[in-house]
Amino acid sequence: MSAEHEKEYALFNHIFSLPSEKLNAIRGKPELVLSAIDDYQKNTETHYMDIGQAKGQIIVDKIREKKPKIMVELGGYLGYSAILFGKELLQDSTAHYYSLEANPTFAEMATKLIDLAGISEKVTILVGPATTSLVSLQKELQKQDSGVRTFDFVFIDHWKDLYVPDLRVMESLNLIAPGTVLVADNIYHPGAPEYVKYIQGTADSKREHNASIPNANGHSFVGRWDIVYDSKTIPVELENRRDAIELTYCTGYAEK
Numbered sequence: 543m544s545a546e547h548e549k550e551y552a553l554f555n556h557i558f559s560l561p562s563e564k565l566n567a568i569r570g571k572p573e574l575v576l577s578a579i580d581d582y583q584k585n586t587e588t589h590y591m592d593i594g595q596a597k598g599q600i601i602v603d604k605i606r607e608k609k610p611k612i613m614v615e616l617g618g619y620l621g622y623s624a625i626l627f628g629k630e631l632l633q634d635s636t637a638h639y640y641s642l643e644a645n646p647t648f649a650e651m652a653t654k655l656i657d658l659a660g661i662s663e664k665v666t667i668l669v670g671p672a673t674t675s676l677v678s679l680q681k682e683l684q685k686q687d688s689g690v691r692t693f694d695f696v697f698i699d700h701w702k703d704l705y706v707p708d709l710r711v712m713e714s715l716n717l718i719a720p721g722t723v724l725v726a727d728n729i730y731h732p733g734a735p736e737y738v739k740y741i742q743g744t745a746d747s748k749r750e751h752n753a754s755i756p757n758a759n760g761h762s763f764v765g766r767w768d769i770v771y772d773s774k775t776i777p778v779e780l781e782n783r784r785d786a787i788e789l790t791y792c793t794g795y796a797e798k
């Protein structure tokens with residue numbers, strides 16, 4: 543076991559070492575699997591970097607409004623958000639949740655927790671840097687005959703310095719289109735000011751940004767200055783800190 547993942551293994555082992563009666567009681571029940579994860583964090587006073595219930599519920603409400611066919615998250619970690627949001631797609635047999643996670647150890651744990659929650663068929667984990675997975679996911683969607691080529695809902699929750707670069711990747715691949723809803727986490731804590739500046743910026747400021755700053759995740763992914771976003775920061779009071787999510791609607795394209 544790698545020492546750097548000790549904390550994650552501790553949670554994972556706790557869940558899968560629950561008495562068989564308790565484990566069977568939560569099997570196939572996403573809410574109860576999430577509660578078991580929440581309870582462990584509370585009882586051990588350990589913070590895990592998942593979305594949690596307070597911020598998560600705001601996003602769940604937006605998913606219920608939007609009813610996405612294709613929902614994608616950047617940064618899956620141990621599967622908490624994939625379970626919380628993926629369960630919202632269960633009613634629609636044509637809807638699917640893609641969780642993009644760079645760390646194979648986390649992806650493996652998430653796979654098992656998602657399976658425990660009983661929603662494996664609804665959630666696909668793509669292992670590797672989000673940039674690479676976005677390119678392969680686009681190819682995969684193009685092969686499917688569902689006709690869906692763009693993302694309906696995107697949850698951005700990986701490393702903060704990658705928010706803008708990977709948004710530019712999605713823009714360049716035309717995965718974002720009018721109607722796409724985006725939510726980004728950790729806007730105040732640890733903070734993603736560059737992302738807020740970009741997504742709330744004017745067409746001119748995006749054009750300037752994309753022309754002057756090469757995309758760290760691939761120079762060919764310049765981004766699209768002409769995508770129009772309606773975006774606002776929503777502060778959320780948590781038990782021990784104040785954070786915010788950025789809620790964004792892609793509303794159209796700017797005139798050339």
Ligand code: SAM
Nearest residue numbers: 592593617619622623643644645671672699700
């Ligand atoms: N969304 C998760 C949840 O609420 O349960 C929490 C995600 S955690 C804040 C961030 C995750 O992003 C980590 O698991 C990390 O390994 C992953 N990550 C970091 N860089 C990434 C990248 N380039 N592509 C995909 N995942 C990445």
